[in-house]
Structure formats: C-alpha cells, structure tokens
Amino acid sequence: xxxxxxxxxxxxxxxxxxxxxxxxxxxxxxxxxxxxxxxxxxxxxxxxxxxxxxxxxxxxxxxxxxxxxxxxxxxxxxxxxxxxxxxxxxxxxxxxxxxxxxxxxxxxxxxxxxxxxxxxxxxxxxxxxxxxxxxxxxxxxxxxxxxxxxxxxxxxxxxxxxxxxxxxxxxxxxxxxxxxxxxxxxxxxxxxxxxxxxxxxxxxxxxxxxxxxxxxxxxxxxxxxxxxxxxxxxxxxxxxxxxxxxxxxxxxxxxxxxxxxxxxxxxxxxxxxxxxxxxxxxxxxxxxxxxxxxxxxxxxxxxxxxxxxxxxxxxxxxxxxxxxxxxxxxxxxxxxxxxxxxxxxxxxxxxxxxxxxxxxxxxx
Amino acid sequence: xxxxxxxxxxxxxxxxxxxxxxxxxxxxxxxxxxxxxxxxxxxxxxxxxxxxxxxxxxxxxxxxxxxxxxxxxxxxxxxxxxxxxxxxxxxxxxxxxxxxxxxxxxxxxxxxxxxxxxxxxxxxxxxxxxxxxxxxxxxxxxxxxxxxxxxxxxxxxxxxxxxxxxxxxxxxxxxxxxxxxxxxxxxxxxxxxxxxxxxxxxxxxxxxxxxxxxxxxxxxxxxxxxxxxxxxxxxxxxxxxxxxxxxxxxxxxxxxxxxxxxxxxxxxxxxxxxxxxxxxxxxxxxxxxxxxxxxxxxxxxxxxxxxxxxxxxxxxxxxxxxxxxxxxxxxxxxxxxxxxxxxxxxxxxxxxxxxxxxxxxxxx
Numbered sequence: 001x002x003x004x005x006x007x008x009x010x011x012x013x014x015x016x017x018x019x020x021x022x023x024x025x026x027x028x029x030x031x032x033x034x035x036x037x038x039x040x041x042x043x044x045x046x047x048x049x050x051x052x053x054x055x056x057x058x059x060x061x062x063x064x065x066x067x068x069x070x071x072x073x074x075x076x077x078x079x080x081x082x083x084x085x086x087x088x089x090x091x092x093x094x095x096x097x098x099x100x101x102x103x104x105x106x107x108x109x110x111x112x113x114x115x116x117x118x119x120x121x122x123x124x125x126x127x128x129x130x131x132x133x134x135x136x137x138x139x140x141x142x143x144x145x146x147x148x149x150x151x152x153x154x155x156x157x158x159x160x161x162x163x164x165x166x167x168x169x170x171x172x173x174x175x176x177x178x179x180x181x182x183x184x185x186x187x188x189x190x191x192x193x194x195x196x197x198x199x200x201x202x203x204x205x206x207x208x209x210x211x212x213x214x215x216x217x218x219x220x221x222x223x224x225x226x227x228x229x230x231x232x233x234x235x236x237x238x239x240x241x242x243x244x245x246x247x248x249x250x251x252x253x254x255x256x257x258x259x260x261x262x263x264x265x266x267x268x269x270x271x272x273x274x275x276x277x278x279x280x281x282x283x284x285x286x287x288x289x290x291x292x293x294x295x296x297x298x299x300x301x302x303x304x305x306x307x308x309x310x311x312x313x314x315x316x317x318x319x320x321x322x323x324x325x326x327x328x329x330x331x332x333x334x335x336x337x338x339x340x341x342x343x344x345x346x347x348x349x350x351x352x353x354x355x356x357x358x359x360x361x362x363x364x
Numbered sequence: 365x366x367x368x369x370x371x372x373x374x375x376x377x378x379x380x381x382x383x384x385x386x387x388x389x390x391x392x393x394x395x396x397x398x399x400x401x402x403x404x405x406x407x408x409x410x411x412x413x414x415x416x417x418x419x420x421x422x423x424x425x426x427x428x429x430x431x432x433x434x435x436x437x438x439x440x441x442x443x444x445x446x447x448x449x450x451x452x453x454x455x456x457x458x459x460x461x462x463x464x465x466x467x468x469x470x471x472x473x474x475x476x477x478x479x480x481x482x483x484x485x486x487x488x489x490x491x492x493x494x495x496x497x498x499x500x501x502x503x504x505x506x507x508x509x510x511x512x513x514x515x516x517x518x519x520x521x522x523x524x525x526x527x528x529x530x531x532x533x534x535x536x537x538x539x540x541x542x543x544x545x546x547x548x549x550x551x552x553x554x555x556x557x558x559x560x561x562x563x564x565x566x567x568x569x570x571x572x573x574x575x576x577x578x579x580x581x582x583x584x585x586x587x588x589x590x591x592x593x594x595x596x597x598x599x600x601x602x603x604x605x606x607x608x609x610x611x612x613x614x615x616x617x618x619x620x621x622x623x624x625x626x627x628x629x630x631x632x633x634x635x636x637x638x639x640x641x642x643x644x645x646x647x648x649x650x651x652x653x654x655x656x657x658x659x660x661x662x663x664x665x666x667x668x669x670x671x672x673x674x675x676x677x678x679x680x681x682x683x684x685x686x687x688x689x690x691x692x693x694x695x696x697x698x699x700x701x702x703x704x705x706x707x708x709x710x711x712x713x714x715x716x717x718x719x720x721x722x723x724x725x726x727x728x
Contacts, residue, residue, distance in 0.1 A: 223446030
C-alpha cells in the first residue's frame, strides 16, 4: 500500500481503515457466495443477508422505533430534496416550512419550490449562516405539510444541538453530515435522511429513515423510483440497489457497534476531536477565525479563515507537506475547512492541531 | 480467496477477474491519491481524472460522435424510464411511441404513462415476447416525442439485430443488458442508456449517452437530479456521483480496450459463447426449449425450459454442485436462464454446455 494521508475531505470522506481492509479482503469473493459483492445478484441470499443486517445495525445504533422504515436509495441528498416535496407537498394544498441555516437547507428549498409552495420560517443568510435559530425566532405553520431542517450545515459548520419541536407537523431532517456522529431521538422526526459518503459509507447510497404513516401518503401516480411507498414496499429493491455501497454501510455500522461501542462513545470521541481544533482557533488571538457562533459549532466540519488569502494558500500548501489534505474551504465560501467525521482518527486531528499551532507561531 | 463459481446472474453479474484484482489492489490507496477511491473527494484531481478517462474509454469503444454527451447517473434504468418522459414528453402536447418486446420495455411504458400520453406501436405480449417486430409490423407517429425500444430484453432473451429506423424521431434505447457487447452506431439514437450492473460494472451507476439537442430541451422547472440539462452541464457532478461505480466502469472499459481489443472482438467472443448454448438447445430434441425465436435470440441472456418443473429443479441443483450458479429464470417467467455477459469466460460457458449435455443424456 502507498502512504495514506490524513484526508479532511467533506465528502466523500475518510473511512475506517479496518473497514477498508475488510472490504479489500472480501473483494474477490464474499464468504460463502462464490463471487464478489460487486457481482452477487441482489435477489440472492448473500445480498439479502447484507441488506437485512445493515438495517438491523442502523436500528440498533439509532434505536429506530418500529414504526419507521429504513430505505437505501440512490441520487444523494439532492434527490431527496425533490422527492420529499414530490411525495408530501405537491397537490396537498399546503405549504412546507423551511428553516434556512446554510447552503444545504437553501438548496433543499430551491428543489421544493419546483414542486409546491414553501414558507421560510427563518433565514440565517443575513447573519452569514453562523447559527441555527432560537425557538423564539420562528413560528411553525400549524397547517404546514412538513417542517424542513438540516442537522449540520457541512459548508458553514453549523449544527443543531436541540432539534426544533414541531409538534404534529412532521420534522424532516437532512443528517447527511452528522448521521451516526451522536445519539438522536428518531421519534422526533418524520423523515431523517443522509447520503452515506460523509459519515456512513461511500458515495452512492442514501439512508432514509421514514415514519410509516408518511410512507402511506405517497401519491400513487409518482414514478416508482420517486415514490417512498413503492420503494418501501419493495424493501429498497424495486430495482437493483447500489449493492456495494450498502455493503460498505454494513461494515461501517459494524465498526460503530463493535469497535467504537455505539453512538454515545462515538459522540464523546467526536467532541474531543472537535475541541482540539476549536481550542486552537479560540486561543490564536484572531489568527484563525471560526465561522460559526460558538454554541452552534459543528463537531463534524470546522471551517475557519486565516488573516489573508496569501496565508491561506501557504497554510494549505504547508499542510499538504505534512500529509494533511483536502483542507480547502468549499469553493462557495473559501478559507479552510477540516472535516473530522467519525472515521478521522484522533491522531489525524492532533497532527492538524500541531500544524495549526506551529503555523500560527511562525506566521502570526 | 475462496473458490469462485461460474455466476450466470442476470445482474449484478460476473466481472472480469483482472478488474476485480486491480480494484482490490488499489482499494486502500489509489495511486498518488493518498486515500481510497471510496474516500477521495469527487472535486479532487484523482477522481476528475477517473471520470474523464471513463468517458474517453466509452467514446472510444462505442465511437460516440462529438454531439453526444455521456452522463453517469444514479437510480438505474428504472429512473431513466421516468426521466425520459419527464424531460421529453410531459407538457409537449405530443405522444411517445413505445415498442413493447418484453418485461423491461413494458415497465418503461408504465413509467412513461405517469408523465404523459403514450402510443404502443407494437406489442409482443400476445406472442409471449419471443421476438422483435419486423419493420412492416409498425408505423411510427411522425409527430412522436420519441420512439422507445429496449435493445435486449434480459428476461425474455430477445435482442434487436437491426435497430428500428425512426427517421427524425429520436430513438431512445435501453441497452442495459447489451451495452459493450457489440458495436453499435450511436448516431442512430437520441438516447442510448444502460445501467452498469450487467455488462459495464457494478450496480449503482447508469450510463446515459444523449444527443446534445435533446439535452437542451429539458424543462427548466425540473428538479436538478431529474434534469438532463443540469446533470450534463454539471458533468454528472451536480452532487456527488457514485464514484466507486464510475471507477469500476473505468476498469471494465479499460479491460475491453486493452485486454479484449474492442467491441468487434468482444462481439465475436459473445457470438461464440452464445452458439455453444443454443447449439445444445437446438440439438436436444426438445429436451431444452429456448424462449426466443431463433432470429431474435439474445447473445447475452439464454432463457430455456426443461420438460418439467421437477427436472428444472434437478437441473438447477445439479448445476450448483458443478459450481454453475444463478441459473434460475426470472421469478416472473420461471425455467432457466444463463446470462453470459462479456465477463463470463468461455470456460464457464463450456462448463455449462457440458453439464447441459450430460444432464440431457441422463434425464432425456
């Protein structure tokens, strides 16, 4: 194997090395299958066992109540942004409430507008997307089709601590960049979904956890691949699912259960990792400036800026020579961003911390 | 590695062993990337090189004209069944022509009906889906939005030799189960698409080759992930593409170019492989009966029946003990089916032929 770097990419992102080794070991031949997981029919027993076990692992990790289905879909979060209003907004005569806390909730709003009427409950754009709203800053529409929020804004590094209380209105949550990073109470949500390529596996599969009364509301006239009812009744196998990506989610969830010991333990680790970096930022006398307000800081994505573009470039170049890569901020906002998902080991974060301290000392 | 079987699955299906070995070798670390292809950002250089090279390989293999775009999408052929009428039928005031030659074209018709008016030009259901229509058996609507056909019906094993001539009406072709199995003239088609998991790679990516004047017709109001124009302008990276599946298509197309020597060579091999099995069927004095009429027989999927259900079960059980697996017919039609895609080696087909001969001798 060539030398592996510390990869701070926001997604696709670092995976646990033991998971990669397991996938590598089994790549030519899945145990007892006689062929690779890349070749096995989705209707054959070996894959059926994989998809069932993946669901079982997710149920266990997130303590998913029995009245929720777990789907493995394609098209990323971006297709969910459209499917949600296609299924639950269009032709209902209702509006959907949106809380806009960053790029991804704003993008979701744009997709919803192609399907029906929306209502922006709160928009953090004016404040530069540095925080989530406080409960007293917005009032949900009691007749809303649903209320939409993003759990963790990957680009701005803004994360909910306490999710909104929307009462009887289904709360729809994009958890793409923080699923499995901490315990959550799934019963708070109507739909809790996440593309896998940040914290749950590779690109190519999206996990959708959806309450069964919502599933039943999907309009019959929707195409099969856009219809939650059809996809759910077909156990995510209406057509061929992205088998390998599902298999990788199985391995990642096994790692979380068996190696990490569950989401409370994972959350502790993540809080420690994030603290290393935020402490450097807070003690740098303004050399590094974090983006988010302190109480909404993400444990997953740490965006920060340096005093100038020149220093930013020097920082990124220097980091690379220390095998610390993918630290550029999103092209829409610039600066730097360290994504420190579950699979980023503490050593990687400590290496980045040490580099940041050293760089500030020499250039501050 | 455990013992690999000969896997006659209709999809996901056998992949070239050298491709699997290459993927295995690189799984922990893509050369010069410092991380796995499962972890690399789709915006980073290593993945950009992969997706560009994959497109280059496909252009070379299929001799794709410059006025066609090549997209790597998610959702399988089933989502294309809906996207095509969403983009090119709905709100056009036109009808779409459909040629129904088996389960997959029939399924595509069902999805189109959710979006607009369709016109069945020819329906092979009455004849049990044993053939494609002759040119004199159907007349295209000169005002049709497009004319839809399936290149190779995976379940019935019925394949076009000469594609329909639809003049100025865009011909839309689902080539999921025979892309890369032979040379085709892409300029005959408006859209030529295929999910990868039969002949082009693993499940999780769909290759869409689309003429650029059609791309420009996509309605602006469609969600991004369902809009060919947006997907094309975004170079299939409007959001994160299924990176690993694209990478596997790159390896498979490299194998076709470098190891096989192109699609004419591949077609020769496929014709030889198919002949081995059809000869057994034709010389079995009715013990094995093929499904398709001779002149429409598929080179990819060879469905056949035995004299009784008991013998079918005995055949399938016996085949397994000879490491010949996944030979059951599709659950909708029963019997047996041998899928002998590009990556099925001649040895596998010969092993099946020998087993078939022996089984007929002992049980005929």
